[in-house]
Amino acid sequence: MSARHKPALRPLYAFGLGLIAAIWLFPYLWMALTSFKSLDDIVVAPAAIWPAHPSLAAYRTVLASTPIARYFWNTSVMALSIAALQVLLALPAGYALAKLRFRGRRLTLVLVLATLILPAQVRFIPVFTLLAKLGLVNTMAGLVLPFAVSALGTFLVRQGLASVPDSLIEAARIDGASELRIVYVILAPLIAPTLLALFLFSFVSHWNDYFWPLVLTTDEHVRTLPLAVALLREQGTGVRWHIVMAGNVLLSMPVLAVFALTQRHLLRAVTLRGFGG
Amino acid sequence: MKPSRAYDPYWMLLPTLGFLLVFFLFPLALLAKTSLFDWDLLSEPRFVGLENYRALLRSGELWSSLWTTLSISVVVVLASMAAGLALAIALDRPGRFVAFVRSAVFSAYLLSWVSVALLFLWLLDADVGIFARTFHALGWTSPRWLGDPAFAPWAIAAVTVWKITGYALVLFLAGLQDTPQSVLEAAELDGATPFERFCNVTWPILQPTTLFVATTSLIASFQMFDVVRVMTQGGPVRSTSVLVYAIYEQLFLDLRVGRASAEALVFVVVLLALTVGELWLFRRSEA
Numbered sequence: 001m002s003a004r005h006k007p008a009l010r011p012l013y014a015f016g017l018g019l020i021a022a023i024w025l026f027p028y029l030w031m032a033l034t035s036f037k038s039l040d041d042i043v044v045a046p047a048a049i050w051p052a053h054p055s056l057a058a059y060r061t062v063l064a065s066t067p068i069a070r071y072f073w074n075t076s077v078m079a080l081s082i083a084a085l086q087v088l089l090a091l092p093a094g095y096a097l098a099k100l101r102f103r104g105r106r107l108t109l110v111l112v113l114a115t116l117i118l119p120a121q122v123r124f125i126p127v128f129t130l131l132a133k134l135g136l137v138n139t140m141a142g143l144v145l146p147f148a149v150s151a152l153g154t155f156l157v158r159q160g161l162a163s164v165p166d167s168l169i170e171a172a173r174i175d176g177a178s179e180l181r182i183v184y185v186i187l188a189p190l191i192a193p194t195l196l197a198l199f200l201f202s203f204v205s206h207w208n209d210y211f212w213p214l215v216l217t218t219d220e221h222v223r224t225l226p227l228a229v230a231l232l233r234e235q236g237t238g239v240r241w242h243i244v245m246a247g248n249v250l251l252s253m254p255v256l257a258v259f260a261l262t263q264r265h266l267l268r269a270v271t272l273r274g275f276g277g
Numbered sequence: 278m279k280p281s282r283a284y285d286p287y288w289m290l291l292p293t294l295g296f297l298l299v300f301f302l303f304p305l306a307l308l309a310k311t312s313l314f315d316w317d318l319l320s321e322p323r324f325v326g327l328e329n330y331r332a333l334l335r336s337g338e339l340w341s342s343l344w345t346t347l348s349i350s351v352v353v354v355l356a357s358m359a360a361g362l363a364l365a366i367a368l369d370r371p372g373r374f375v376a377f378v379r380s381a382v383f384s385a386y387l388l389s390w391v392s393v394a395l396l397f398l399w400l401l402d403a404d405v406g407i408f409a410r411t412f413h414a415l416g417w418t419s420p421r422w423l424g425d426p427a428f429a430p431w432a433i434a435a436v437t438v439w440k441i442t443g444y445a446l447v448l449f450l451a452g453l454q455d456t457p458q459s460v461l462e463a464a465e466l467d468g469a470t471p472f473e474r475f476c477n478v479t480w481p482i483l484q485p486t487t488l489f490v491a492t493t494s495l496i497a498s499f500q501m502f503d504v505v506r507v508m509t510q511g512g513p514v515r516s517t518s519v520l521v522y523a524i525y526e527q528l529f530l531d532l533r534v535g536r537a538s539a540e541a542l543v544f545v546v547v548l549l550a551l552t553v554g555e556l557w558l559f560r561r562s563e564a
Contacts, residue, residue, distance in 0.1 A: 013367075017378055020364065024381040024439075027396050030407065034399065047410035089296070092289035099278050102286040108294065115301040117552050121500045121521045122545050125528055125538050126304035126311065129318075149296035166278050179285050208389030210503045215529075226391040230507050233395060241399050252392040259387050263380060266387065270444065271451045 031252075034245040035059065042239055058246035066228055067220065068250065075207055075225040078143045083202040086150040087195050094157025095183045099169060109158075115151040124215050131216065142216050143224075147206065153198050156272055160191035193268060200262050201269035204255055225251050305545070312538035319532070329539035339540060341515065342523040343547070345430065349519065350498035352434045353441070358490055360438065361445020362483075366475070368446070369453050379446065386443035390503035397436045398423070398508050426516035429509055433517050436504060441497075445490050452486030453479070488562060492555035496548065520544055
């Protein structure tokens with residue numbers, strides 16, 4: 001739509017924009033400001049915008065009362081492993097489904113798509129009892145393995161590879177390239193934007209995940225950050241909003257930083273999901 | 278293409294199929310099995326047939342959590358789509374500030390549910406929250422948004438709308454890219470008002486996007502859990518006990534694996550119905 005406005009409407013439009021920005025940014029601002037407040041600030045003047053005595057005390061409390069570095073490490077290892085495994089395993093599977101003729105191809109594709117309707121929220125009871133039998137409760141493997149394959153990722157890779165000309169693959173075969181080399185070295189770079197979008201979206205979703213770590217972990221050596229930050233509120237007594245918000249800043253900063261750096265790719269991930277590649 | 282060796286496709290698919298079998302299909306079968314047992318995770322499971330399903334229907338708990346989930350989801354889907362569409366139209370133009378506002382709205386979609394839930398728990402705090410203080414300053418009595426069963430489900434819905442409007446916004450913006458500029462300009466020359474141009478040109482073009490956003494947001498809303506766990510724990514008086522939360526409670530608070538499994542299986546059927554409905558709508562809109 002064109003940017004032409006009647007001059008009289010321009011201030012109104014600017015006001016509207018400002019209002020929208022305020023609705024979405026004020027909560028962030030309030031979170032950040034609260035994290036620099038003290039207990040006194042919150043009790044005496046809860047609605048005051050600026051902290052009377054800005055301090056990092058809330059952050060020091062979070063760092064002193066919880067092994068937050070450990071949680072950062074756990075969350076990063078978990079989210080990076082899941083994102084990497086999803087991309088690595090989707091490539092050969094997507095290639096076979098897009099390019100190779102074999103018995104059972106349609107059935108396999110239907111199977112992959114059918115699992116799309118089974119989110120962790122319906123699988124958690126049997127997967128939990130299964131992992132309990134294998135002794136994988138409270139382990140990193142238990143956090144990662146149920147998400148190592150992404151049905152959506154497999155499907156998106158298949159869609160991406162479908163448009164690659166067969167002649168390219170034939171030429172590589174004549175040059176003596178193995179199938180794995182064809183998939184990871186020759187074809188992967190051609191769909192790099194899709195793979196990157198998939199990786200980033202998966203990383204962010206699992207960094208944020210609360211449900212599965214809540215189900216699977218009870219002790220803190222594999223606890224992840226969202227769980228730990230939610231616990232900040234449940235533990236202790238009294239008004240601790242400055243502490244909870246300090247934890248919340250630590251939890252959301254990495255995601256907002258990834259978003260700021262890779263906005264284009266994350267947007268692509270959302271529209272890819274939308275239009276099936 | 279013919280694979281270079283007949284067995285190539287099979288080993289390339291093996292890891293993916295293996296994981297899908299172990300973590301998706303086998304669990305579904307296991308779920309069906311445990312739903313027929315009385316089991317508390319500790320003692321031996323005892324076969325009870327369909328008793329878990331009967332108990333769910335008898336207690337009325339299933340209907341109440343389905344109804345809660347459905348009513349919150351419908352509000353969430355309609356409101357986030359209306360807001361997303363309005364914002365997409367308002368923000369579909371060049372300019373750095375406009376781009377910044379688009380990013381601000383979308384960023385909430387990427388934030389974790391825990392972050393959003395904690396943030397709004399603080400904003401909506403009945404004593405020291407900014408909303409309560411604002412009401413107070415204006416001389417009004419502030420409702421206890423999260424402590425009153427009449428408000429809590431809608432507070433949860435509002436928080437969800439704040440978080441996911443960015444999703445609808447991004448997809449509607451992508452949909453608007455397909456609007457033919459020449460038709461819009463021709464309509465403008467013919468004296469069509471902006472509203473007429475929207476109804477007759479833009480809206481029909483956006484139909485597939487609308488359908489897609491509606492169905493995916495509905496399915497996602499049905500899986501709502503984190504925001505309820507963090508903000509209300511299903512309360513007050515079960516007014517926000519959505520389906521997934523009810524299942525979680527059955528399992529980890531009441532240790533009733535069988536009944537939780539039965540409820541989860543009902544949930545699978547609901548998701549299946551929603552998905553089939555989605556596919557049917559798409560077929561129809563394409564025909």
